[in-house]
Amino acid sequence: MQSTNRLAVLITAAVILASGCTKELELTPQSTYNTEDFYQTASDFRQALFGAYGGLRSVHGFDYPMMMESLSDNVNTLQNTTNNPLARFGFTAGDDRIFGVWAAYWTVINRTNNILDQIDGGDFQNELVRTIMRGETRFIRGYCYFQLGWIFGGMPIIDRRMSAEETTTVPRATQAETFAFAVADLMAAAEVLPDHQGGDNLGRVTKFAAKAILARLYLYMQDYESAKPLLEEILAYDGLRPYDTFGDCFLNTRDNGSEHVFQIQYTSGMNSQGNPLVYSLVPENLRSELFPQGGRSTWIAVSNDLYNAYDTADVRRDFTIQKGYTGSNEVVDSLTLLYVKYAHGTVPPNKEDNDVNLSIVRITDVRLMYAEVLNELGYVADGEAFALLNTVRSRAGLGSLSSSDAPDQGTFREALFRERRLELAGEALRWYDIVRQGPEKATEIMGAFLARPEEGGGQITFEPHYLLLPIPASELRTNPILTQNPGY
Known part of the structure; x- marks a missing residue:
């Protein structure tokens, strides 16, 4: 495979699942994709x-959200029934889940x-279609x-197909350089993508999805001036409005609606x-109306700290978190x-075949981002940030x-980050916010x-180097030009 990116060769071990986009689109098996593919039409x-x-669907369906939640204060560290080293900060560069996330994104x-290397030479009867596809890809x-x-x-900046030998000559860029590359792609996408994608294209990215992710990146960089106009444009669009009821945001019957700026699409009744x-x-071993077939051996227990952070009047608490359960042996915990945030919709015949989408950005998140931007640019007592x-x-x-x-x-x-935690719990954003x-x-x-008796009990010390995860050991062995993050 001479045209294969070395980073992507290793990724095949991560067993990335089949391709596809929306509930309406015909999905094609992964086996039809490899770096030797030649596209014409x-x-x-x-x-x-x-x-x-x-x-994206593959990594967001398990490895990424499980990892992000496990690292944060949303997951109980002491209980840790999954023997999850991520929750205990006992992970190493050899951790399979860390490699799974790395591998999936590089794939x-x-x-x-x-x-992108081939699309300009493709046979398109409609140039607008080419332009939009290029925007989606970027x-x-x-x-x-x-x-x-x-x-x-x-990260190494690899912006074209390379041979395995070529990739070993590309060193890691700085984080700032990596973000600059991402910014360029997201800006280019936002310039050409449509406001809305419907019909056979339902669920594919839009201009507002690109602007929302770009704004999220700017917030990470604390570049609030650049984030502000992007968020204002999204909030001004009539097609994106919060649902009246919080629970509707997580029902499969309300997927791809006005609450959702961008979702990862899932479909039941098809292979994987x-x-x-x-x-x-x-x-x-859980058995209930929501989970008649139970769950998984690798599950995560929610922290008492998160549960207790909710006001008892907060409708989000009991929709998001279930306290206690009855096992298949009738033992009550x-x-x-x-x-249980995603389980309130249609219960599928096969527990692995749920068709509820996962939102990457909701319009409510956009409102909270904009409130943050307004506050950081200048606190105004009882101003627009408070209203949002x-x-x-x-x-x-x-x-x-x-x-x-x-x-x-x-x-x-502090109030804003607290509200983000409660609103977005289980949506893989808490660790990002921390x-x-x-x-x-x-x-x-x-x-x-971690000092709380019911969480870490003082048994675990948090070190600042945990804020960046280790480069997978297998990558360092295969590509010696890569360097490890400090502390690992």
Whole structure:
């Protein structure tokens, strides 16, 4: 495979699942995709693009959300029934789940480079179709580089198909350089993508998806001035509005609606197209109406710290988290906390075949991002940032916050991150929110969490180098030009 990116060769071991995009699209088996593929027609490129979307579906269906939640203070460290080293910060560069996330994103990057290298020479009867497909591909590549950059730090910048030998000459860029590359891709995508994708293209990325991810990247970089106009444009679009009811955001019957800026698409009744995350979050021996066939052996227990952070009047708590469960042996566990956020829709005949989508960005998240931007650019007592935050609280059944509750920029910032945690619990964003607050604040948050008797019991010390995960050991062995992150 002379044209194969070395990073992507290793990825095949991660068993990336089939390609595909939306519930309406015909899905093509993964076996039709490899770096030797030669695309000629618009149909060829369409199928190849489905393969890139499908790579995102694979990692977001298990490895990525499980890893992100496990690292954060949303998961109980002491209980840790899954023997999950991520939750205990006992992971090494050889951890399979870390490699799985790394591998999955590099697989997708390889697929996007394969498309972008050929798309200008393809036979398209409609140039607009070519332009939009190119935009979608650059969005996906930019998103992957953003994800890799904030999780692992600086990445090798590989923007075309390369031979295995060539990739070993590409060193790691800095994190700033990696983000700059992602920014360029996301900006290029936003310029050409449509406001909405419907019909056979339902669920594919839009201009607003690109702008939302770009704004999220700017927030990580603390570039609030650049994020502001992007978020304003999204919020001004009539097609994106929060659902009236919080629970509707996670029902399969409300997928691809006005709440959702961008979702990973899942489909039931087809080979390996369902969403496995739903049952992966609960124990294998659980039996209930939501989980008549139980869960998975590798599940995660929610932290008491997260559960207790909710007001008892907050409707999000009991929709997101179930306290206690009855096992298949009729033994009642009254204490364990479980994520059930995605399980309230149609229960599939096969527990692995749920068709509820996973949102990467919701419009409610956009509102919270914009409130953050306004506060960071200049605190205004009872100003627009308060109004945005209070719309989120109102849907949750909570009263409004005023300047007497958050009298300055710092206290409003704390209130905002608290609201993000409660609203977005289980959506793989809490660790991102912790990391981007910087080493000092992140160490404060995680140190206090791990010191709690019911969570870490003081048995685990959080170290700032955990904020970047290790480069997988297998990558370092295969490509010696790569360097390991400090502390590993």
